[in-house]
Each structure stands twice: as C-alpha cells, then as structure tokens.
Amino acid sequence: MGGAVSAGEDNDELIDNLKEAQYIRTELVEQAFRAIDRADYYLEEFKDNAYKDLAWKHGNIHLSAPCIYSEVMEALDLQPGLSFLNLGSGTGYLSSMVGLILGPFGVNHGVELHSDVIEYAKQKLDFFIKTSDSFDKFEFCEPSFVIGNCLEISPDCTQYDRVYCGAGVQKEHEDYMKNLLKVGGILVMPLEEKLTKITRTGPSAWETKKILAVSFAPLIQPNHTDSGKSRLVHLPPVAVRSLQDLARIAIRGTIKKIIHQEAMSRAGNGLKNPPRFKRRRVRRRRMETIVFLDKEVFASRISSPSDDNNNSEDMDEERPEEEEETKPSELKPDPPVNFLREKVLSLPLPDPLKYYLLYYREK
Numbered sequence: 001m002g003g004a005v006s007a008g009e010d011n012d013e014l015i016d017n018l019k020e021a022q023y024i025r026t027e028l029v030e031q032a033f034r035a036i037d038r039a040d041y042y043l044e045e046f047k048d049n050a051y052k053d054l055a056w057k058h059g060n061i062h063l064s065a066p067c068i069y070s071e072v073m074e075a076l077d078l079q080p081g082l083s084f085l086n087l088g089s090g091t092g093y094l095s096s097m098v099g100l101i102l103g104p105f106g107v108n109h110g111v112e113l114h115s116d117v118i119e120y121a122k123q124k125l126d127f128f129i130k131t132s133d134s135f136d137k138f139e140f141c142e143p144s145f146v147i148g149n150c151l152e153i154s155p156d157c158t159q160y161d162r163v164y165c166g167a168g169v170q171k172e173h174e175d176y177m178k179n180l181l182k183v184g185g186i187l188v189m190p191l192e193e194k195l196t197k198i199t200r201t202g203p204s205a206w207e208t209k210k211i212l213a214v215s216f217a218p219l220i221q222p223n224h225t226d227s228g229k230s231r232l233v234h235l236p237p238v239a240v241r242s243l244q245d246l247a248r249i250a251i252r253g254t255i256k257k258i259i260h261q262e263a264m265s266r267a268g269n270g271l272k273n274p275p276r277f278k279r280r281r282v283r284r285r286r287m288e289t290i291v292f293l294d295k296e297v298f299a300s301r302i303s304s305p306s307d308d309n310n311n312s313e314d315m316d317e318e319r320p321e322e323e324e325e326t327k328p329s330e331l332k333p334d335p336p337v338n339f340l341r342e343k344v345l346s347l348p349l350p351d352p353l354k355y356y357l358l359y360y361r362e363k
Contacts, residue, residue, distance in 0.1 A: 005018055023074075032097040062091075073094075076188055077162075080106065096128060110143055137340075146236065150233070
C-alpha cells in the first residue's frame, strides 16, 4: 500500500504536499482544502492516519484518498453560485469543501445510501459550522443530504451545473448520469477504471476527458420493493433565500470589507506585521507514482521531465533574514484571530442578533 504524496504532520502540510505534486493547482481549491481539517471527518481512534494520502473505510463510512478529492475538485471547475450534486455524499467532507466555493447563492445537494452515514455527515457539518474559524472566512453553501440510491433519482428532478459520483459507474448507467447535467455542466465520475470528466456542450453533445486511472467500488444496484416498484429519491427543492438570510449575508459581507479596509490601512501606515516563523524545508520529489489501496482506489501519475534534475535535491524556501537565528521555541505561530467574530461581538447589538450573524455558533 502506498500514497501518491508523502504523509503530512497536519492538514496544512498535507495540502503543501498535494500542491507540490500538482494535484492541487488552483487557489480556490487550495483555500477550500486548507479551510477544512481532514482529521475532523475521522473517528477519533483513526485520526493518526488522517494526513496520509490514503483512503479510509470503517463500516459504511468512507473517505477517498486526498489526491483523488483534489483531482475531483480541480476537474469540477467550481464557481460561486453554481448548483452541485454529490452522488454518494458519504461523510460530507467533499460537499463541505464544495460549499465554501459555491457561496451563499449556490445549491449543494447530496444523495447517500446509508442512513447512519447521513447522520454522521450531519454531525460533522454541525461541528464545522459551530467550531471552525475558517467558516467565517467564507460565505458557505450548506449541503443538504437525502437518503436513497442515486440510481433512483426522480426523473422530474432539476438538472445541475456540477455532478460528482463517488462510486464506480457501469457503462450502462453513463447516459443516466449525463442526463443529470445542465447544458454547459460538468460531470466527474469513475467510469471504466478511469476518473472521467464529461462536459455537456449541447443538448446532445458531450466532451469526455480521462483524468486518472482509479479503482472504485461499483455503484450498488437498486433493491426493488416487494411490489416491484423502485423507491424514487426526491432531491431538495431549490429554495429562494429568505429576506432574513439575505440581510445576514449582506451584513457579514459589509463587516468583512471594513475589516479588510482596516487591515490595508494599518499596512499602509507601516504597521504590517513581520513574519513570525521560518518556512519549512521542502523536499522535491518525482511525480511518478502508483497507489494501491485495498481495492478502494489507486492512482497513477506521469513523471515530469523537469523533475529528473531535481529528484533528490533538497531546496530551502526563501525566509526573512531577520529570522535566521530564531530559536526553536519561537517557531510556532500565534493562533489565528477570528476578526469577523471579534467585530460582530463588539457591535452595539442585542446578543440574539449577534449570535444570528455568527450562525448561532457556540465556540
């Protein structure tokens, strides 16, 4: 068993490794991965493995390898305001990262076969909203999860801008998946042992691109009832935001702009804080990799010729001269400050309104 990238000591180091290996290539995807700690979606007794580039499965709970999720996120080409459907939404880890990019006017739906996994996903989503400082850096499109077999979605459901399926799709179901897309939409799914990106360019026109060699467990076929009828899955309606929600979004956005302007003003007055700690030493590795993950997933990448000259070379990233003699005890950064929370709590408003602006978070 092996990983496409080296294990990290924490979530940020895992993301550094994924960037270095070119699995994460855009700023939006990087921000989403850094905002949500992968370990938060593990059971406590398995968290030691959270920052390895490996899939994890326990009972019905399953997480794909980080390199797979990053390739999926990049292929989906997510933008604010789009609609997204996650087939086999699992723990909600991917849906939550997608929600950070979609923003408050997007649509974020998931279909999951197992009721216990949906309950687990809801717990993790609630934990993220209530405790994560990263939550306030984004306007979040909260995912909604429904139980059912993703091959039994009601034919009158709306179509989506982006669709991902997290299980192996048989060729016979390819057209079914395509029909979930709007024109101009993107579908990413494992098809015939390849992670595949399909773009709907017209009512009956498609562009297909093979991204990565993978091996996923296949979709579970529908189990019909005694009457022979299937159990149709009805997705949540696309609801219009309430005036109250729109007001909260607008107020939070205004406060963020004020915080940004204040920070720019301080920087312009020469009050910009110097770097507090050295940047870590980075080892450059070849891109040629193979991953075998107990029949869960494997990925193969092609080496870049430019890597051959740097295969075993250690490189130091630039660091401020004044930091050269920093003592080890001083290398740890201060905990991040949640400026939005501090600003909201300082406003001359009733406490219930402050809590509403903070999404009732308790931390």
